[in-house]
Amino acid sequence: MVNTNNACPFCQRETLAGILAEEEDRIWLENKYRTLDETYQTVIIEAAEHDGDISTYPRSKNRAIFNFALKAWKTIIDSGKYKSVLMYKNFGPYSGGSLRHPHMQIVGLNKIDAYANIRKQNFTGHMFYKDHGVKINISAYPIAGFTEFNIILLDAEKIEPFADIVQTVVNYILNDYFKGRCTSYNLFFYYINSQIVAKIVPRFVVSPYFMGYKIPQVNDSKRNTEIEKELATKLAHENSAQ
Structure with a gap:
């Protein structure tokens, strides 16, 4: 992971903008650090704890996170605005992630069929x-x-x-x-x-x-x-x- 010595933006909850939904300490918001053109990028902040993960959450908390994330994913899909909608999570130094704070990403692709090369x-x-x-x-x-x-x-x-x-x-x-x-x-x-x-x-x-x-x-x-x-x-x- 990178930026491990910098302040975590997901921990500074009072500064978050573009919030789409909240439930207890779970937050779904627009991603202001876009990495792809022609997309709508959002983030699910899974929990308040910076070092949390699916592997360490109590079972009830993990279930709540899944319900929250899957509902958000379906909302973007059902909007019909995008050719395809991705949802994924990175964890660990070899995962391609850039922040340690536990999160998932939901990305609407305007022009790309993400399933085109999947069989x-x-x-x-x-x-x-x-x-x-x-x-x-x-x-x-x-x-x-x-x-x-x-x-x-x-x-x-x-x-x-x-x-x-x-x-x-x-x-x-x-x-x-x-x-x-x-x-x-x-x-x-x-x-x-x-x-x-x-x-x-x-x-x-x-x-x-x-x-x-x-x-x-x-x-x-x-x-x-x-x-x-x-x-x-x-x-x-x-x-x-x-």
Whole structure:
């Protein structure tokens, strides 16, 4: 992350402008630090605490953040003003983010179809968990490479278990996957086949195969099976009481 020694603009709440909605310590506002032309860029400030994250929030708080963010995303989509609308989150030094304070971004693209280079197969793979209206697979055809977790919401009424399962996967990535040496992830949201999909990508230095040739690398089946067993055990333990 950059600007770690500077005052955090998201902590200085009294100076925030362009606020679109507030709920407890969650704020949705227009992003005054635009990075793309022909866009409408907004930010979800997830919480007041500067060092918070999906991995550390109490379960009830994480659920509230997901409900708040997904509602804001849908509001922009339903406005019909944009060719496509993105929602994503960066966390950690390899994620492409510039601020540590926990936030998501919602971006309306005026002229670009963000799904044009995405294929349905990027969200397919061996399903190793299905419960509470949610299923998970590891992408057999990842967008960027190696391990991409696809969390598919089958029942639109099951936002809370969806939030819980995303939280469990993020915890697994930061604490168990790669023996705890992964410090960064991206969380992307999509509408695929009229269903919400969260794709969680552990982040390291980007592969030169992908950077130079757009060739994604994938784990072999043995390694994917190991990851599936580890995560399925964690999911069963942490979400059994729902």
